[in-house]
Amino acid sequence: MNYTIKDIAYQAGVSKSTASRVISGKGYVSMEAREKVEATVQRLQYKPNAIARSLVSSFTRNIGVIIYRQHHPIASHPFYSKVLDAILEKATELGYAIFVMTDMEISNRSADFLLEKRVDGLILISRLNNELLEYVKSFDIPFVMINSSIEDAEVTHFANDDLAGGKIAAEYLLAEGYHPLYVVAGPQEHRSHYLRLKGFREKLVESGYSLAEEDIYYAENTQFDEGYRAVQCLWERASIPKAIFATNDMMALGVIRGLIEKGYRVPGDVAAMGFDDIDYAAISNPALTTVHIAKTKMGKAALQTLDQLIRGQVHLPKEELFTPQLVVRESTRIG
Amino acid sequence: MNYTIKDIAYQAGVSKSTASRVISGKGYVSMEAREKVEATVQRLQYKPNAIARSLVSSFTRNIGVIIYRQHHPIASHPFYSKVLDAILEKATELGYAIFVMTDMEISNRSADFLLEKRVDGLILISRLNNELLEYVKSFDIPFVMINSSIEDAEVTHFANDDLAGGKIAAEYLLAEGYHPLYVVAGPQEHRSHYLRLKGFREKLVESGYSLAEEDIYYAENTQFDEGYRAVQCLWERASIPKAIFATNDMMALGVIRGLIEKGYRVPGDVAAMGFDDIDYAAISNPALTTVHIAKTKMGKAALQTLDQLIRGQVHLPKEELFTPQLVVRESTRIG
DNA sequence: CTCAAATATGGGAACGTTCCCAGTAAAAGG
DNA sequence: CCTTTTACTGGGAACGTTCCCATATTTGAG
DSSP states (O other): OOOOOOHEEETTTSSSHHHHHHHOOSHHHHHHHHHHHHHHHHHOOOOOOHHHHHHHHOOEEEEEEEHHHSSSSSSTEEEEHHHHHHHHHHHHHHTTTEEEEESSSSSSHHHHHHHHTTOOOOOOOOOOHHHHHHHHHHHOOOEEEESSSOTTTSSSSEEEEEEHHHHHHHHHHHHOOOOOOOOOOOOTSHHHHHHHHHHHHHHHHHHTOOGGGGEEEOOSSSSSHHHHHHHHTTTTTSSSSSSEEEESSHHHHHHHHHHHHTTOOOTTTSSSSSSSSSHHHHSSSSSOOOEEEEEEHHHHHHHHHHHHHHTTOOOSSSSSEEEOEEEGGGOOOOO | OOHHHHHHHHHHHHHHHHHHHHHHOOOOHHHHHHHHHHHHHOOOOOOOOOOHHHHHSSSSOOOEEEEOOOSSSTTTOOHHHHHHHHHHHHHHHHHHHEEEEESOOSSHHHHHEEEEEESSSSEEEEOHHHHHHHHHHHHOOOOESOOOOOOOOTSSSEEEHHHHHHHHHHHHHHHOOOSSEEHHHHHHHHSSHHHHHHHHHHHHTTTTTTOGGGGGEEEEESSSSHHHHHHHHHTSSOOSSSSSEEEEEEHHHHHHHHHHHHHTTTTTTTTOOOOOOOHHHHHHHSOOOOOOOOOHHHHHHHHHHHHHHHOOOOOSSSSEOOOOOOOOOOGGOOO
């Protein structure tokens, strides 16, 4: 059985009002009463009931994180798990507890569930559609999006500057003399993969090159296997590229695997480059050149802003883009 | 503003008792009343307040997961994130919401926090000490442990059969003709690393071999860098092994990196083997031979059992060991 | 010495549910 | 036709807090 504030009050010989004042730390309390109550709290290992507190204050200090995944589990996702880590760490700092939910299909289910739990705010990560967005908006609960597949002018959104990232990749590969180039592009319905390809192509054009449609493999999902398959498909064509850029690291790793199996040396014969800078990029063989995304910063900033939203601040920037950074490793470094 | 059951009752023209009966689905309600209430619920997008419900029922349908990590973030941990994924999936199935917490040092902080939130149960993962265990036990809240660093006869524990796993590794390497062998062993305070080494050694002895202390590198943590460092340290000694076994995959990957940098071919010159079967093991170059742990099964079983505990079942097995499985990949396959 | 301000206390309403209970109306049993 | 059961309804207490309010005591300024 759990003790209540009444038990504390009774055993400390004060009223529950006084006990409440000591425990919540607000209002006038005499030194004597304070000591008696604190001693009793200690002795009975009393823990205030956050449920009852929430009921009266209408704040739960709980936040829901929903990651909509289509193919891949959430927590073990090499990218989103990093963001989630950052959120969890920041949450401890700010005194929030985090509900983590994952949903295979994009539906209202998770949001409904967390709304019933009366979370103070919501963080939506990755894929979502307009219907869901409108649904969440219709309850006026603070929420932010991270790396969402869609954009909305009214909703605070944290994302990597993928257009710039695509350009960085193209610029680097061209500067290193890699040409011709092939691209393995993730699903174009997703904002980030679309922008990465777009930035890459724009930079090529700016530099006097071009990117033909037949030099692009459009992947069905964003995983290792699709990178591997891309090599098989692209190789049915005549020319062999000097480098392959994939719009994320997992696919780039699949590309490397495909190349090695075909007997090519990476980067000796064909170089490979990814995007995301997941943990494994640094330790793979060869280590993967990629575009680093500030995953930790994104996660922390998202919760920080959500906290401000919860505390009633209104005039916050609607979009925050994080600047990506080139990370050069072995997979594009010859000699 | 959120609607309450009173609003529903008023707008539907019934008492809040009747509205409650319709919404919670228990007690007698006329067809007419039911329809009126359901229509109003639909119209106002009413969501029952789980906080108020919890207060009266004393169940929250929330469960806390605490992962104590020493060096590595939790969600992006290649092993525990898989377990967490399984827990999240099972939770959706069983109708629980999951609080995920992470703690750098082993303290009562996270447990206290979640206890105040009045979670129905707790899942403790990885490292913990007796003090913490006794503390959690002192509140009689149902809880289970997964892959805990310590054992306790009274607490339900889900773990891999690490002793058997160590034997499997030794048996396989010997059968393939690998000898002499080096071992990179994780911190021996942790039950699983201790048992993996123990099983490995026992099998060697059974087979007429032995494992000298100087052929073991005791790692300070369980990460990539320590595997890499192990190679540097072990190589200061005279003989070169035919294979190296690391008590987890991350260290094994570090070993491979170290070997490659020294100019050895893996497995041509020296083979390498890990333990865990994390995602990266399958896609690394060379793909890593390892001992597979049923991470998903462990996570699901843990929540399943916790649910039974919460529902009042008492006679449950105190320990469940999952049988590991050999996974042979390139890193030990010659030719 | 008086009176206002500051300090301290306890009673009780409120938060949004559930659930027990008393009561009524209709159906069924004798 | 009376009685018992069944079907249905609404009032109100309870869950464990916070917080407003009324009241009591102490402090200290004039």
